[in-house]
Amino acid sequence: MAIAIMTSGGDCAGMNPAIKHFVDYCYTKEVQPYLIYDGLEGLIDGNIKAATYEDVAGIMHEGGTKIRSSRSKRFFEYEYRKQAFENLKKHKIDKILILGGDGSFRALNQFYKDFGVHFVGVPATIDNDIFGTSYCLGVDTALNIIRGATDAVRDTSSSFRRACVIETMGRDCGYLALVSAITCGAEVCIIPELEYDLESIGKRLKEEIKNGRKYVVCIVAEGCNKDKCTSTNQLVQWLENDIKIETRATILGHVQRGGNPTVFDRLMASKFVTYSIDKLLSDQEGGSVIVYNDSKFEFVTIDYVNSQKYEIREDLLELAKRLVN
Template sequence: MMAIAIMTSGGDCAGMNPAIKQFVDYCFNRKVQPYLIYDGLKGLIDGDIRPATYEDVAGIMHEGGTKIRSSRSKRFFEYKYREQAYKNLQKHNIDKIVILGGDGSFRALNQFHKDFGVNFVGIPATIDNDIFGTEYCLGVDTALNVIRQATDAVRDTSSSFKRACVIETMGRDCGYLALVSAIACGAEVCIIPELDYDLNIIGERLKKEIANGRKYVVCVVAEGCHDNKCTSTQQLVDWLQNDIGIETRATILGHVQRGGNPTVFDRLLASQFATFAVDRLLSGEKGGSVIVYNKSEFDFVSIEYVNSQKYKIKEELLDLARRLVN
């Protein structure tokens, strides 16, 4: 029987477990033996590769994270460990892999293919939504809903005490989560690396709004601002308190954004991603590719295309938030 393995690599996100379940169920439907690679690239090197059963994936559709766990591995950059990983796959007659992760994971598998001819399909899975070539990555919708719920809750208490709140979202080099959350939650300020801003201009606006009856302020900032010479979360707190004159609290959401029950949208997209990935590998297509989602349609692109440019947030979205930075 033909065999295909699935693995998760890099940061986890909600939607990975629904993808894993669909992968296993659909492989059995196609008369293919599914395998689970545990602990990402580390498990691939160490040989933690097991044939999947229905029991392995029963009841995981609603769970966040990844049942087969994830990791990053510096060892995989060394040829001898990639060779070891390949020998582990050979023991199970596996020459096809579905990998859920980001562009770094795809590059690792692409090198693996060049070395040993293992075919693979990458499923974009990162809450940062920063992979070039696809409008949407698995896990983003769930992360946005986690942020929305937290921001709404913090706004409730801020309004009770006439306070400002600074909400820090994840997004290492990309402000997508902060941007969309600021728009969806009705924030007054949004600080992300992609938008130029002037605190003096924003401050004048906020002072006028407060004088005209505004009782609280919601400010959403991307964590990437710490590393992109933008104003950090604590600096925004100090600015709001000292310059604007409003009592302020900071909430750093952190890794809570990666967890939680996957939304219906993430569950559906995970199922579609996994199904098309298996079909692609069974079609006889050689090499490595990434499945992408654009304008409500799925397609496949090369790893070289994904790595050819840096992801940029659509101008239409940036335009929606420009009023929050002036």
Template sequence: MAIAILTSGGDCAGMNPAIKQFVDYCFSKNIQPYLIYDGLEGLIDGDIKKASYEDVAGMMHQGGTMIRSSRSKRFFEYEYRKIAYENLQKHGIDKLIILGGDGSFRALDQFYKDFGVNFVGIPSTIDNDIFGTEYCLGVDTALNIIREATDAVRDTSASFKRACVIETMGRDCGYLALVSAITCGAEVCIIPELEYDLDKIGKRLKEELKNGRKYIVCIVAEGCNSQVCTNTNGLVKWLEEDVGIETRATILGHVQRGGNPTVYDRLMASEFATYAIDKILDDEKCNHVIVYNKSEFQFVSIDYVNSQKYEIKKELLDLARRLIN
């Protein structure tokens, strides 16, 4: 029996710990693990190798994915999926674990329907925007990187009585910005999920500055970049011209995807990988995603994951409402 693992789409901290646990746990159950390099593209190109303990030694503390990732348009064409299937057959592989997002899961679901290759998807994205799970692998590390950067920028902003606008990643989801604003004590939080009134915010900030505030921290989600007035540059201009405070912008970018995985992401990676292997061994037919809700691991269908758009829970949104008025 042979099982392979691959990473697809955007990388995140926590992937390497999951890969290491996958290999170690497979060996403990006398199963030959395989590594697929370069994601779905590597599956098509046949970049598939037997894994050894040496391959995964020293991976727990490393961010990103040592087996690399990709985004593949070719995989959505049947002729290339057929090539990928033939590549798996050469190694006797009929089971896959994939670390990725909903697009990667859809790709393997079609693969399952075409050729019956069983798989389990592990939600892995710093955006934390996959419907059906409260937690995605990598988000905790990303939040801690944002926290560290925000704390550092706040220090220099306070030294010069400045405002700072910090842009986080997250695509169209404001989760990273929202949680970071709450936990870093930001004065302003701009995310796509909440309506805001710059006039009200500006009036509040001016009053606070009169009453002794020495700096302002504004955290904005990259998903707001389509809005001229409230993208990062627009907020800098607004703070300087309307609020009347010197302002600097910091776009964190891909630094949020790297870095040493936190203890929590390492632990969750290990649990995700272990339960995924158990599931794929127990079910004759398996095309599921493992999710985490209310401190419990569950398995759901791809159709369920794709049935709705992820929404940040109301309790978190309510915590941030005072930062938008």
């Protein structure tokens, strides 16, 4: 029996610990592990290799994905999916573990419908925006990178009595910005999910500065640059012109995707992979996604994951409402 693992879409810290545990656990279960390099593109091109312990030695602490990733337009076409299936047949692989997001899961679900290749999807995205799970692999590391950067920028802002606007990633989801604002002690949090009142925030900040505040930390989600929100540059101008405080912007960008995986992401990678392999070996269901809620793991269908758009929990939003008025 053979099972392959692949990473698809955006990379995140935690993927390498998952890949290492996949190989180790497969050998424990006397199953031949395979590595699919370069995501869906590699699947099409036949970039598939039987895994050895040497392939995954020393990668537990590394960010990103050792087997690399991709986004594939070709996989939308049947002829290329057929080519990918023929590549799997050469290695007698009929089961895949995929680390990625909902788009990657939809791609493999179609692959299963076409050719019957069973799979389990592991939610892996720093955006933490997959419906049905409260945690996605990589988000804890990303939050800790943002925390470190925000703490460092706060140091220099306080030295010069400045404001800082820190932009986090998150595509259309404000989760990273929200949790970072709460845990880093920001004075302002601007995300698509919460209504905010700049006039009210301005009055509050002016009063706080009058009463001794030396700096201001504002955390904004990148989605605000696309939605009908106040963008990062607009916030800088507002702070300087209205609040009358010197301001600098820091766009964290892809630094949030890398870095050494945290203990929590490493541990969760091991659990995700263990339960997923057991699932693939124990039943004949076509495709499912492993999710984590209320300290429990369970498997749900692709249709369930795609049935709704992810929404940030109300209790988290409630904690940040003081930062938007």
